[in-house]
Amino acid sequence: MDFCRTVLVFTIKNVMEVSVLICTYNRPEKLLHTVLHSLIHGSEEKPDELIVVNGGDERADQVVQKFMGQGVCLKLVNTINKNLAASRNIGLAHCTKDIIAMTDDDAQVFPDWIAKLKRVHQEQPDVGAIGGPVIGVDHEMMLGKVAEMITFPKWEEPRFVLSLPGVNISYKKAIIDQIGLQDETLFRGEDVDFNWRVKELGYQILFDPRIKVYHSHRSTFRSFLNQYYMYGRGQYLLRRKWWAKRRVYPRKLISGNILYIAFSFVTGPFVKAFTICRRLDSFTDVVLSLPLIFAADIVFRTGVVVQAAKEWHQMDPNFSNKK
Numbered sequence: 001m002d003f004c005r006t007v008l009v010f011t012i013k014n015v016m017e018v019s020v021l022i023c024t025y026n027r028p029e030k031l032l033h034t035v036l037h038s039l040i041h042g043s044e045e046k047p048d049e050l051i052v053v054n055g056g057d058e059r060a061d062q063v064v065q066k067f068m069g070q071g072v073c074l075k076l077v078n079t080i081n082k083n084l085a086a087s088r089n090i091g092l093a094h095c096t097k098d099i100i101a102m103t104d105d106d107a108q109v110f111p112d113w114i115a116k117l118k119r120v121h122q123e124q125p126d127v128g129a130i131g132g133p134v135i136g137v138d139h140e141m142m143l144g145k146v147a148e149m150i151t152f153p154k155w156e157e158p159r160f161v162l163s164l165p166g167v168n169i170s171y172k173k174a175i176i177d178q179i180g181l182q183d184e185t186l187f188r189g190e191d192v193d194f195n196w197r198v199k200e201l202g203y204q205i206l207f208d209p210r211i212k213v214y215h216s217h218r219s220t221f222r223s224f225l226n227q228y229y230m231y232g233r234g235q236y237l238l239r240r241k242w243w244a245k246r247r248v249y250p251r252k253l254i255s256g257n258i259l260y261i262a263f264s265f266v267t268g269p270f271v272k273a274f275t276i277c278r279r280l281d282s283f284t285d286v287v288l289s290l291p292l293i294f295a296a297d298i299v300f301r302t303g304v305v306v307q308a309a310k311e312w313h314q315m316d317p318n319f320s321n322k323k
Contacts, residue, residue, distance in 0.1 A: 019095035026056035055081030085190035101170035128203025131169035132211030166191035188234020232303020
């Protein structure tokens with residue numbers, strides 16, 4: 001480990017090049033175009049390498065081809081869509097630079113995103129992963145405000161955190177080479193699992209408020225709830241995977257007794273809704289956001305239960321027929 005750290009520090013101090021990885025699936029005209037434009041034409045410092053993995057149809061190919069030959073080494077990789085982890089694994093094989101930054105096709109990086117990533121990695125040679133705030137393009141709308149509060153937490157000062165979302169994160173390639181590929185069995189939460197594996201190696205994950213991206217949050221109530229339902233299903237798989245390791249996953253959920261866990265599971269939506277609403281200044285915002293936060297947490301927990309039932313049924317196909 002000491003040797004790896006020495007090589008890592010030497011590399012980052014002497015070479016500072018960035019690969020950016022974007023995975024896309026049938027969101028070409030507006031969203032994919034926007035993020036590519038922000039990286040190539042809207043960035044103060046362009047990425048040294050830009051990899052786009054397309055799991056959808058040829059419309060995304062056409063968008064990417066329009067940006068080729070415009071001052072960035074841009075590579076298009078086609079695949080058959082399975083899930084985000086699988087697409088990222090394909091893209092990671094094409095990322096050759098010292099820092100691998102990830103964002104999504106529904107994001108838009110700030111003009112200084114690349115420059116800030118390089119600077120903070122330079123300042124923090126021993127930190128494994130670095131990212132920052134995810135700001136909704138529609139954060140003035142109530143649905144956008146709620147999505148931002150419960151999905152993308154942020155702080156005013158830099159701090160070490162347990163995980164960061166895959167829409168705004170960067171890793172030292174030397175560390176990715178150690179932890180391997182993302183877990184393709186996780187259709188949600190693959191970025192959390194990836195980050196916990198970074199921490200298992202002994203590296204910190206740094207949130208820096210200067211490293212910002214915009215993000216297009218879910219625009220309808222139905223898509224908003226479906227997102228958190230799928231998060232819940234993915235969370236169950238994540239908990240199952242990390243249950244026995246006990247190093248990174250919160251110990252309280254492992255060492256607590258089953259009655260306490262059940263009580264927390266039932267009362268959690270009420271507690272979470274009121275806790276988050278306390279951050280809002282406007283009484284109107286509190287009233288409007290309370291049912292949204294509560295509903296999101298309910299469907300999240302429903303997703304956990306549904307995925308658990310699916311797992312139990314797969315282990316015992318006669319489970320549902322037992323009296």
